[in-house]
Amino acid sequence: MALLQILSLVLLSVQQSTSAGICPEYCAGQSVHFPFRLSTQPDRCGYPGFNLSCKNQIKAMLSLPFAGEFVVRDIDYLYQRIWINDPGGCTPARLVHGLNLSGTPFEPQYPESYVFLNCSDAAISKQVPEVRYISCLSGETFSVVAIPVDRLDMYRTLLWSCGKIAEVLVPDWDPIYGMGLRWTEPNCMGCELGGGTCMFKSDTGLDIRCSGGFNSGISTSAKLGIIFGAGIPLLCTLGLVCHLRRKANDFYNHHQHHNSGISVPVVGSSRSAAGNAKGLDGPTIEAYPITVLDESRRLSRPGDNTCSICLCEYQANEKLRTIPDCKHYFHAVCLDEWLKRNSACPLCRNTPHISAAIVSS
Structure with missing residues (x-):
């Protein structure tokens, strides 16, 4: 891809x-x-x-x-x-x-079964990482949350104060940006x-x-010539970029102490007053969650196996950083450099706004 x-x-x-x-x-x-x-x-x-x-x-x-x-x-x-x-x-x-x-x-993109719950415990979304807190359906004395069906049994003891509203198959969605x-x-x-x-x-x-475009007025042999003539040098360049990026990541990992697994950040917002153009400050970037890939290299989103910034596939034991709002993953070193210059997500171009009420994996 x-x-x-x-x-x-x-x-x-x-x-x-x-x-x-x-x-x-x-x-x-x-x-x-x-x-x-x-x-x-x-x-x-x-x-x-x-x-x-x-x-x-x-x-x-x-x-x-x-x-x-x-x-x-x-x-x-x-x-x-x-x-x-x-x-x-x-x-x-x-x-x-x-x-x-x-x-x-x-048809739905990345469909997944969710259980919607009405909870009397307003802090439940902070106790269960997979929970999505839905502020527009919640009130002063209750919280409406959604959790993937396959994670429900793991947190059933924490969800004792919750009543089931519905179980539905929904597309990839975000409480702020839609589906x-x-x-x-x-x-x-x-x-x-x-x-x-x-x-x-x-x-x-x-x-x-x-x-019009490339598919019109050009012979098949000419198309193949352009593809191979441009593709081979690009493949070589891509290989070199991936090699250099891995070298940089090794250097980064050598100088940073990290915990294994997924860390949930202390969430806060310190967006630059000038908006997207000036990027984010260091503490805000560091607040974005870090994921350390295990040997399976599996992420929560199907098909998320390539960093859209450096275009290299993720490898085991690499550090990934997640933008909380849109849930897009990138190499930590790649995203850190990007966010210093531009606060918008490199993939969907949405400007993140971290909410203390929403904590998700």
């Missing part, structure tokens, strides 16, 4: 101008193009089921037949993912009854990777084609 991301930059450099008749639009700074379309555009601008509305150029909205309306936070056209949130900012309230995606082209969905049809990943524009092949039917 890391090589795919690098090669995409090379392929984009051979992008050609796209043909006429394409329907790009923007809503609230978010690019809206095929397979999505705004409700004000012609039907052939988007694929069925991908209709968005734009409210006063402030919010892009996605309406799901059996789940209701959501605010669109981000669309990743290359990996075909969309992040949506409850308009009132309380996505868990929509998830607690189950998310019905029937009649839509979407992630993905789609497989139409498959425009190859076209997006090549810098082209995905669109309908004709005025009727659902067949699609790629207009």
Whole structure:
């Protein structure tokens, strides 16, 4: 996957101008193009089921037949993912009854079974690391929390004061940033990777084609020549970067004393007054949790096996640091250097805001 991301930059450099008749639009700074379309555009601008509305150029909205309306936070056209949130900012309230995606082209991203609990002990979220405290559903005398089903038995003695609300299968979600969905049809990943524009092949039917970009006007032999000509040097460069990064990590580990396993930080917020541009200070960065990988190299998120900063795969006994809000992992040395210059997550670009009420693994 890391090589795919690098090669995409090379392929984009051979992008050609796209043909006429394409329907790009923007809503609230978010690019809206095929397979999505705004409700004000012609039907052939988007694929069925991908209709968005734009409210006063402030919010892009996605309406799901059996789940209701959501605010669109981000669309990743290359990996075909969309992040949506409850308009009132309380996505868990929509998830607690189950998310019905029937009649839509979407499916949950990284689905996991959660138990939602109503607890009279307000401190329960601090005692159980896997608990997600849901402030928008909690009150002065009770706390609503969610915990993965496969972790429930481990903490059953601590959850004696909690009553079960529901057990539901939910997508990858965050109490602040919403939840992630993905789609497989139409498959425009190859076209997006090549810098082209995905669109309908004709005025009727659902067949699609790629207009412009690397996939148009270049012979197969020329494409292979570009891929191998650029790919081999990039592979060599990637190997060198990984080697140097491991050397730096060995040096870091030699000079730092650490505990094995996962440490839960003392959470606090000391964000730079200037925002994303100036990054975070040392104490705030050090407050982000550290994970030391065991020999299995398994993380809580499936597929999280590569650092998105240095593009190297994680190795056993390496130190990873986690951004608490979005739960994205990176090599500790890589993320520390990044956060000194930019407070936003390198992967999802959201600006972290650590809350003392939310402690999760």
